[in-house]
Amino acid sequence: MDHFRQIFLFLISIFIISIGYSQNEISGQVFDDQDQKLNGATVMVSKDSVSPILAYGISDANGKFKMAVKNESNSLFLKVSYIGFGTFKKTIQNKTQALKVKLSPSSESLKEVLVKSEILRQRGDTLSFSVAAFKGKNDRVIADVLKKIPGIDIRPNGQIFYRDEPIQKYYIEGLDLLEGRYNLANNNLSAEAVSKVEILENHQPVKVLDSLEFSERASINIKLKKDITYSGTAIAGIGAAPLLWQAKVTPMIFTKKQQAIVTYQSNNTGSDVSREILDFSINFLGDQFTIDKTDWLSIQNISEPPFSQERWLDNNVHLGSANILQRIKENIDLKLNISYLNDYQQQDGSTQTRYFTPTDTIDVIENTNNDLYVSTLQGKLTLENNADKNYLKNQLEFNGFWNAARGVIDRPDIKIKQQLDNPFFGIKNDLRLLRTLGKQLITFNSNTGFTENNQDLMVQPGQFEAIFNDGDPYNEIQQLVSARKIYTDNSAGFTKALGKFTISPKFGFSFQHQQLDSDVFLNEDDEVLDVNFKNRTKFVQSSVYFKNAFRFESKDETWNLRLRTPLEFKSFHLEDDNFEDSRNLDRLVFEPNFYVKKKISAFLEANASAGLSYNFGEIQQLYYGFLLKGYRNLNRYNAPISEEKKQNYSGGLRYRNPLKQLFLNASYSYAYSENNLLYSSNIGENGLTILEAVARNNSFDNHSFKAGGSKYLRKLKTSLKLNASYNLSKRQQLLNNTLAEVTTQSFNLRGSVEADISSWLIANYSGNFSTYTSGFEGSDFQKIENHQHIIELYFYPKDNQYLSLSGEYYGNSLSENGDNYFVNLGYQFTFEKPKMDLNLSWRNILNTDTFINAYNNQYYYVQSSYQLRPSQVLATLKFSL
C-alpha cells in the first residue's frame, strides 16, 4: 500500500511540476486523546472553511498522512476528521511542513438522512417487462419475445427455463389454462397482443404453501393489452415430391373469466405434431399406477432409424386440440383440455434375424410392410380450488385409443398377413388435498383408475402348426385378449425437522384388481378348447405402506446424506377359473436406499449409494395359458409368482473446474439380482419362439463403468467432449432346453467438437462408436461395431436469415452394404412487411432410399433396412392471424 501511495504521489508530483505551480508537501501524523495512532482519518486542506477541497490525505496504519498542495494562497484551512472524534480545524501557512494532530472524542453524531426514493420499486418478487421494449422487428409470437428477457431460456422442445430452472406455471392473465402444455400459447399468441410479461420469482402456485414452502422456481404471467383478445398464428407449407403439405392454425380468445385455445394441424411431411401439446407440468402425484396404454399383442415391427423422423416417417396426420378455462368463483377454476389425433403411417423394410442357441443357429428373413392406423382421444377435466387456507385439485383424465395395424411379412417361401385391433380405454381420477392441522401441513393424495383392453390379432396362414393343428398347415389363427384393471392408491404425509435431520413420513394403502381373459380361434370360428390356450386370470394386489425418508446436509454443505426406509406389506392373490388353481404370496418388504455425497475440495466431489429392492410379478408375466403375442411368439408363465431381490451399489467421482472449463467424471455401478423364475425360450424354424417361465432360482449381475470429460478452449471458442462407457452382464437362460449362461459386453465411445468459428459460422462434429458382443460361457458368437459421424454447419449471413448444412454417416460391421450417407440443407428468411417467416428445407439430398442398421441382443442379431422418405423439398410460411 505504501508502495502504491509512493507511485501515486510521484505521479501527482510529475503532474504538478509540468504545470509549473509551486508545490508544498504537507505531511503529519494523527493521534487520538490517548496518543494512539489513528488509521483512516481524513485530512483535507482548502483555501478557507467554505471553499472546495484542494488536497487530501488519509492517515495510514501509523497515523501518517501526506498531501501535495498546488496553490498560491498564503494560508490554508486544514480539517482532520475521524468518526467518533471532533473535527480538528486550523488555519495553517501554505508551506511544506510536518504536523501533529490530536483528535478528541466527541459524542456528536453524524447527520443522518433518509431520502425518499424516486425509483419505482419492483413489487414483491414480481419482475415486469414491457413487451414493447423487448420486441424485435422479427418477433412474431410471444415465445420470440420471452427468449430475450434476461434469465429466460427456451429449450429446443419448447420448455421454458428461468435461471436454469424450468418454470412452474405459465399463466395468461393470471389463469393457468394450459397447465404444462404451454407451448400451444407460447408459440402461437401474437406478441402484438401482449403488453407485459411478468416473472414471478420464487413463485408458489399453491396459496396454502405460500410463505411455508420454499419454491426455487419461477412462473410466468402474460399480461394482455385488451380485456378481450383474439389472436393466433397460421403456418402453411408445400413441397415435393410426391406432393407434401403442412398446415397449422391456432386461434385463441382470452377474457377475464374465460379463455380458450384451439389448434388444428395436419401434415404428411413426417413432422411430429405432438410437440405442440407436450406436457411440461411437474407432477406431484404418485406414478405407481397409470392408465398408460399397454399392449398385449403386436405385429412384427422394424426398428426405427436413429435420426429425425421427418426423414423417414411416412405419415398423414391430423391433430385437433381444444383448451377451455372458466373461472367459476374467486380461486376456483374449471378447465377442460381435450385433443384428438388421427394418423396413418406406412412402414416398409426388411429384417434378417439370426438366433444363436447352444446347439444351432437359426436364420429368419422377413420383408415387412406395415400400415398403422392411430386414432386417439385424450381429455382432462380439472377443478382447482386454490384458497388461502386449503388447496384442492381434482383431475379427471381419460385416454381412448382406437388403433389398428395391418402387416404383411414376405418370406422367400410364404406371405404372412397380420391384422391387429388394439383399442384401449383408460380413466382415472387424481385428488390432491392440502390442509393445515395445527401448525402442521398435511398432504392427502387419492388416485383411482380403470383401464380396459380388448385386443385382437389375426394371422394368416396359421402358425405353430405342430401345436395347433398336429403339424398340418392351416388357414388362420386369431388371438383375443381382454384385460381390465381397477386400482386405488391413498396416502397422507407430512415433513418434519428433527435437529439437523429432516424426516418425511407417509402412510398409505393401495389396491389393484386385474382380470385377463384370452381365447384362441382357428380358421375363423374354431375355438381352441384346450385350457392351455385360455386364460381366465384374476390378479389382486394390495399393500399397506409406511414410507420414510431422512435427509441431512452439513452446514458447510460438504456432506449430503439421504436414507429412505420404505416398509411395505404386499399381498398377491392369483386365481384362474380354467385351471381351478390359485396362488398367494404375502411379503413384508423393506427396501432401504442410502446415498451420500461428499465435497472433497472446491472442485472434487465423491458420491456413493447402496440399495435393496424387490420386484414381484405383474400380470404381464403371470398367465397360465399361452398367448400368441406376435405372429411368431407364443408366451406363457405357468409358474409361481415371480420374486426378484435386487442389490444396487454405485460410486462416482466428479471433478468440475469452472475456471479452466474442465469437467471430468467417472462412475462404477454394480447390480446383482436373484430370481425365482428362469425364462425358457424355444426357438424353432423360421424364428417361431415359445417363451415359458420355469421355477428355478437363478441370478443376474451387471457391471457398468462410465467416464467422461469436456473442455472448453477459450481461444478457439471450441468445446470438446468425450464419453466412454462399458457394460458387462451375465444372466442364465434356457435356450432350446439347454441352460446357457449368456454374457453380453458393450462398449461405447462418443466424442464431439463444437466450434464458433466466427459470428456468422458455427461448426459441429459428433462421432459415436460402439461395439456389442454376446456369447455363451466364454465363446463369443457375434460382435457388431456401429459407427456414426455427423458434421453440421450453421451460417448466419444476416440477422434475418440462416442457412444450415449437415452431412451424416452411419455404418456397421455386419451388413455388406451397411454404409449410409445423408446430406440435408435448410434456409430461413424473415420478411419484415408483411411479417412472415419463410423456411425452405431440402432433406435427404443424396436420395438415399433405405437405412441399413444392425444390432444384437443376448442371443440374436438383427440386420434391418428401413425405407426412407425420398429427397424432398419443403417450403413453409408462418404468419400471425
Next chain:
Amino acid sequence: MQTFLLIIFSLIFSSAFAQNKEIEDQFKYKATYDLTWQIDSTDAESIQNETMVLYMGDNISRFTSENFLKHDSINELRKKNFEKTGRFMAPPQTKFKYKLFKNLTEGRLYFFEKIARDRFKYIEELPLQEWEIHPEIKEVSGYNVQKATTIYAGRDYIAWFTSEIPVSDGPYKFSGLPGLIIEIADTKNYYHFKLSGFKEIGTAATVSTDEDRYTKVSKNDFLTAQENYARDPLGTLSKAGITIGWSEKEEKSAKKELKENYKSRNNPIELE
C-alpha cells in the same frame, strides 16, 4: 466389491473438517444506495434498479445488495420456521449475489460470489482508484458534496463525496476519497449509485464471513468463470448432469438465440 466401497468411503472420510476463519469487526453505520443499471448497453429500456447497502465499522466495511443480505440473514429465520413446520420460506431475490468487504486498515478488498454451484473469492489491493478532485460543489441527499473523477475498469466515473461523513469509503469497490461517496455514476450512466439513507446503527452488528466455503482464485480466473457461465449456461448445466433432448430443427434456432441472449447481457460494471 468390498474393496471398492472401502476406497470410496476412505476418500470421503479422508479430508478433514477445516476450521472457519472469520473477519471480525462491528458495524456502526449503514449507508443505503439506490443502484440503477442498464443490463444491455444497446437497449435503453433494459434499465433495472436495486437497493444496495454499505455497512461500515472501524476497520471493515461490507457492501451488498439489500436483498442478498436479507437472503443471508433470513436463513436463520427460515431455519426456525422450517423446524416448526418442516417447510421453507422463499428468500428475497437479487441480481447481485456478491459480498464485498473492504479492510481499510490492511488495504485489501475481499470479493465473494457464487457462480452456479461454485463459490469463489478474490482479493484486491486498495485503493483501486486514483481520484482527481474538482472544485465543483453541490448538495446531494442533504450533504454538501464535492466532485471527483476517476477512470476505473474501463469506465469514466464522476463521484460526489462529502467530508461531512469522514469515512474514506463508497459503494461497490470505490474508496479513497476524504469522505463518503454520496453519488457516483459512469459518464454513460450505465451504473448509477446514489445515497438514499445514512444512519448510525443502534446495536452494532458483528461481521463474519465463512471464508472456507469459498475457493480463493485470482480475479482473472473469477472473471473467466463468470463469463463461461454467461456464455454457455446450457453447457454449464449439462456438466452438472442435466441433459437436454435436442431436435435437429430447433437446435439451429436455439443456438442463435443463445448467442443473442449472451450479447444482450453485455454490460458488466467492470469492463477490463
